[in-house]
Amino acid sequence: MHCLGLKYFNKNQVESILEKAVYFKSTKNYTKSLQDAIVVNMFFENSTRTKTSFEIAALKLGARVVNFDYTKSSLQKGENWIDTITNLNAMHPDFFVTRHAYSGFAYYISQFTQANVINAGDGTNEHPSQALLDLMTMYEHKKDIENLKVCIIGDIINSRVARSHMYLAKMFNWDLSFYGPSTFLPQNIDIKIEKDLKQAISNKDFVILLRIQLERKSGVNIPSLGEYNKFFGIKEPIGAYIMHPGPVNRDVELDSTVYIDRNVLITKQVENGVFVRMAIFDFCISN
């Protein structure tokens, strides 16, 4: 089974991934469910956390990992997408883990392969493993993932993390809201928008901060990072837990002095990422 996005998953499926991730973390019992499986990592965008995390997760389950380097691939010689995927598919890998700046890229790949495709982030569409590791981190801190109050602050229009969270919000009946400069918020879309920063962070279980993604042109929609920090950045500890998918622009979304506060769960998220990705591999291969 593919993991292309949370829009394709139901609540039961998400819960079973979460349970498995928690089980892996607590028991360290890694049932080599990917023994001898071949995982091809195809990352067309830079990544520290996600790529390493998927790789470690695969290794822990007994898989072998091949890193496809597009800069040295025949795509550079003009080979087209279908031929590239068809040829890689002919080598019968068990998984493609893909990241690309194109929304829909993982879905596109899945049309041309029998391997399980896992979306490690596609453009501004979805980042399912990130949302699931956020969910696991929430579970660890609240023990209940139903009816949470969550606000996401940042460039919502360009955020694949925010979109994946919208599907979680529907499944678990969250009160999910958004905040940021108006140019970061979709117009004419039926979502809840907070009216100021104070509202955005008050009476919340979790506040998720998003990175100002300069590579996705967040920059042209705000005058400056300094003004963003002044009016939309978190400069002191707040009542809610703070999460961030990383990488953090320190002193833009989040001041360095707050980063070390105990309510900031960023490092926990990264730790949980490995277990969630193990659970995703395990879920995909056994379904």
Place this chain on the structure above:
Amino acid sequence: MRTIIHSGLVIDPANNIQKIADVVINNDKIELVGNANGISIDNEIDASGLVVCPGFVDLHTHLREPGFTKKETIQTGSLAAVAGGFTSICCMPNTNPPIDSELVVSYIKNKALEAGFCDVYPIGAITKNQEGKQLCNYLSLKDAGCVAFSDDGKPVFDPNLLYTALVYTKDIGTVFALHEEELAFSKDGVINDGKVAFELGLKGIPNISESIMIARDIEILRSVSQARLHICHVSAKESIELIKKAKKEGLHITFEVTPHHLALTEDEVYNYNTYAKVNPPLRSKEDLDMIKNAFKQDLVDAIATDHAPHELDTKNVPIQEASFGISGLETAFGVVNTYLVKQNIISLQKAIELLTIKPAKVFGLDAGTLSEGSFANIVLLDVNKQWVVDTNEFKSKGKNTPFNNKTLVGSVEQTIYKGKIVYRR
């Protein structure tokens, strides 16, 4: 040599005819519409149960030749035209080289004559090489046979250049057919800027990218009162409001709607369906409702296909890289009949008018009627036949359409061009 088409329901909006009648063809011309009793005939075509109407006129066809013959040729494109009931098509100049010289005009006209399926009217470029910089030789191009001017595929960025072109041509009675798009809003856009774009994470093309250019060009038109503008493939509700006002004011402005914009919405693009990627994009339900309203109010001047054939290699790629465009000639009537006539938005007669005499008038073409003495360009329609679109059966090289596998009502049964049967279903 005389042929009679008998027992059909003749609909000829140009002459306000809608009745069971005979149509008598003498060689390549229409001799009579009415009762053919007593006239000696050589051939007969039984049109019982069918509608007999003038061959359709398309103001917006991409024939891709010269330059892009993998996508379409004048031969395949004009065969696709008659398979769709069109006997007069106007071809857009975004070829390679573009239609910006008399040489290319005569190349196209010769190729079209060679094919011999239908009339092909070249549309000249507004600017040399469609680069938006230098005016074309409008007077020479018009003499050579260009029926209008357009930089279709691209907007005319420079308002002063468009103004100058309109002033220069104001006495020759030509039309500028404008692709309205402000790239500052639409650059890198893939589909309509709306709920589907947000959900799929795709960069949107907002309505304002179209309407702001129409607003600008209405201002230009107002300052050159003899000029005439035709707005291509209108898709946004705001655009319709602007044009409606300009028409009320008495400005010489006309507009066309494509079959896909009068039938489909952005919902077609779910699952990253590249076949529904088109520019301007399929819009929201509100825009579609406004377009249907415009038909109800009789505001629309023409239905034009924007037939944009592509080889499938340019569609079977991630949607960001996919070409814009829909192959539209062969589904046009079925779509119009299914989505407008059968849904009681407009009458069959009105639909035929929008496919025949109305577009002919926009570009001043001698086409779109069954008047006695005119060329016998005739189409026979079965307006109740259900059929499933199968692009494998297309005459066009372009198999790119979101209507593939959809069921349509209304088929083109036979097309006659200058007295000869050029298509039979």
